[in-house]
Amino acid sequence: MLLGHLQALHAFYGEPAGVRIARKHLGWYAKDRPENIAFRAVVERRERRERRGAD
Numbered sequence: 001m002l003l004g005h006l007q008a009l010h011a012f013y014g015e016p017a018g019v020r021i022a023r024k025h026l027g028w029y030a031k032d033r034p035e036n037i038a039f040r041a042v043v044e045r046r047e048r049r050e051r052r053g054a055d
Contacts, residue, residue, distance in 0.1 A: 002029060
């Protein structure tokens with residue numbers, strides 16, 4: 001379900017907006033999960049790398 005939702009967001013909004021919107025939705029999905037803090041750390045680390053231009 002989650003993967004299909006993310007794919008639909010990317011298909012509808014395109015890559016840049018789809019990624020931004022998907023991140024918000026993933027935060028909502030993970031909000032009440034015990035691994036939420038670790039999930040957010042991974043997402044934020046990835047975003048910092050992308051801003052620096054590394055992959």
